[in-house]
Amino acid sequence: MAAAKRNRETAAGWAYHDGTKHSFRSVRDNVHFLDWPNKPLPFKIYTTLDPIGLPREVPPLGMPALEAISRRAEANSDAIPDLKDLAQILYYSGGITKIKRHPGGEIMFRAAACTGALYEIDSYLVCGDLPDLEAGVYHFGPHDFSLRRLRRGDYRGLVARATAREPSVTRAPVTIICAGTYWRNAWKYQARTYRHFGWDNGTMLANLLATATALNLPARVVMGFVDEDVSRLLGLDTDREAAFSMISVGRTSQPAPDPPAEIGRLAPETEPLSPNEVDYPAMREMHAASSLLDEDEVRRWRGALPERKKPEPQERLIPLKPFGDDEMSSEGLGAVILKRGSTRRFDRGSSLSFERFSTLLYCSMREIPADFLDAGDGAAAAAHLNRLYLIVHAVDGLQSGAYALDRDGRALELIRAGEFRKEAGYLGLEQALPAEAAATIFFIADLNAVFERFGNRGYRAAQIEAGIIGGKMYLAAYAQGLGASGLTFYDDDVIEFFSPDAQGKSAIFQVAVGKSAKRRMEVV
Numbered sequence: 001m002a003a004a005k006r007n008r009e010t011a012a013g014w015a016y017h018d019g020t021k022h023s024f025r026s027v028r029d030n031v032h033f034l035d036w037p038n039k040p041l042p043f044k045i046y047t048t049l050d051p052i053g054l055p056r057e058v059p060p061l062g063m064p065a066l067e068a069i070s071r072r073a074e075a076n077s078d079a080i081p082d083l084k085d086l087a088q089i090l091y092y093s094g095g096i097t098k099i100k101r102h103p104g105g106e107i108m109f110r111a112a113a114c115t116g117a118l119y120e121i122d123s124y125l126v127c128g129d130l131p132d133l134e135a136g137v138y139h140f141g142p143h144d145f146s147l148r149r150l151r152r153g154d155y156r157g158l159v160a161r162a163t164a165r166e167p168s169v170t171r172a173p174v175t176i177i178c179a180g181t182y183w184r185n186a187w188k189y190q191a192r193t194y195r196h197f198g199w200d201n202g203t204m205l206a207n208l209l210a211t212a213t214a215l216n217l218p219a220r221v222v223m224g225f226v227d228e229d230v231s232r233l234l235g236l237d238t239d240r241e242a243a244f245s246m247i248s249v250g251r252t253s254q255p256a257p258d259p260p261a262e263i264g265r266l267a268p269e270t271e272p273l274s275p276n277e278v279d280y281p282a283m284r285e286m287h288a289a290s291s292l293l294d295e296d297e298v299r300r301w302r303g304a305l306p307e308r309k310k311p312e313p314q315e316r317l318i319p320l321k322p323f324g325d326d327e328m329s330s331e332g333l334g335a336v337i338l339k340r341g342s343t344r345r346f347d348r349g350s351s352l353s354f355e356r357f358s359t360l361l362y363c364s365m366r367e368i369p370a371d372f373l374d375a376g377d378g379a380a381a382a383a384h385l386n387r388l389y390l391i392v393h394a395v396d397g398l399q400s401g402a403y404a405l406d407r408d409g410r411a412l413e414l415i416r417a418g419e420f421r422k423e424a425g426y427l428g429l430e431q432a433l434p435a436e437a438a439a440t441i442f443f444i445a446d447l448n449a450v451f452e453r454f455g456n457r458g459y460r461a462a463q464i465e466a467g468i469i470g471g472k473m474y475l476a477a478y479a480q481g482l483g484a485s486g487l488t489f490y491d492d493d494v495i496e497f498f499s500p501d502a503q504g505k506s507a508i509f510q511v512a513v514g515k516s517a518k519r520r521m522e523v524v
């Protein structure tokens, strides 16, 4: 029997969201503990497929990081990546950039921040013949910096069909598909992991989009596709894994061949992640309820985007003052990604200049090429799904207090003046980071409007958008000698804090920014 279309049954989306909220009570009532001997492997390792090594000697990415996150590459002619370009894209979005050893073993940190350093998102490539890579479907293994071929042949037509012929995918020589493995993150975060898929995939995509821009390759995030067709192509075990996003990379005038009528089942063996896996059905339920079942549903999902609301009246607003091009940090993207990390302690005594803070906000809110934000035809982008609310503790020239960023990302509105370090610490699950940072930034979405427009699938889009902007904030902070950390939060308390402005909306994500305590001591 064919599965029923459920994307419009938004009670399922609300049930997942409400059921995975954190509160003062919920964290105290939760008896979950970290079962260290059962900690999952942070890699998907195919045991029977041969590695195809990626080139390790690649030129550094010299484009200033702030420019790379603020722009998108446009291609009027063919832009075909080669293996060296793909190696850079995969390395700077998901590669191992740092290894830290500790008495119990080692942690391999990656290019983008990830909740709990559990790295549950994998990248796959679907490409036609490239100058130095045969057409096929490949998995990227960061553990040995290699590709493994899952299918030989050109399957781009199948991917294009799964997106209802989304124009950028249809013309792409390569599409990267990201998929999450529930258990790799749920070991620690239980059913909240489905939200983390969006955040952790989003930080990777911030790096990926910036890297593509630095390589002059157009790239575009596509969230609307027929889930089952994509899972089958990648050979995903859908009880354990879920395809979450797609990114078209490059442009070709050679049309993808028609997809084959049938594709064989794929189930290559992989190493077990841990002795036992625990299933959290709420996530599979949310994934099923936000799945699109056929091309027609995808086409309608993408549909016409809502009109951008008129800009708000400027007189109440404090305009941001980002640096001009000649004053901005020119540190290259590659160097910034390599030094990025999550700040473990902020220097409470340091403040940020308004220009640096403005630059961080301004650059992070620019250019997100995505099917849920623009039609890809040069038409004006729709408003972001998330709005930014801030608690500012120490930014020169800005009164301490609660603010909202206007929809264009160009000005701040003071909601409430006051010293809110204690409140910020509480809202961030009682952690010191948001209390000691110079400012902490909350991503808040009107989920009623998101569900109305996009159905349950909009939930995936809202989470990944927050992750992308948050990932850009990491890069904008590190490019300017600052630190940043993603953060979790007490959902309803965040909304209450920013109400009445945020009333009826939902907390999606949080990022704290400021001077890192360690970094300052090193400089002195």
Ligand SMILES: Cc1cc2nc3c(=O)[nH]c(=O)nc-3n(C[C@H](O)[C@H](O)[C@H](O)COP(=O)(O)O)c2cc1C
Pocket: 109, 110, 111, 112, 113, 114, 115, 116, 117, 199, 200, 203, 340, 341, 342, 343, 431, 433, 485, 486, 487, 488
């Ligand atoms: C979405 C997100 C949420 C995070 N939440 C927290 C948090 O609540 N507390 C914390 O100390 N670190 C948090 N982090 C930081 C991660 O622990 C960190 O990214 C991970 O350990 C990898 O280290 P790295 O970012 O230094 O590479 C978060 C990171 C992300 C991306």
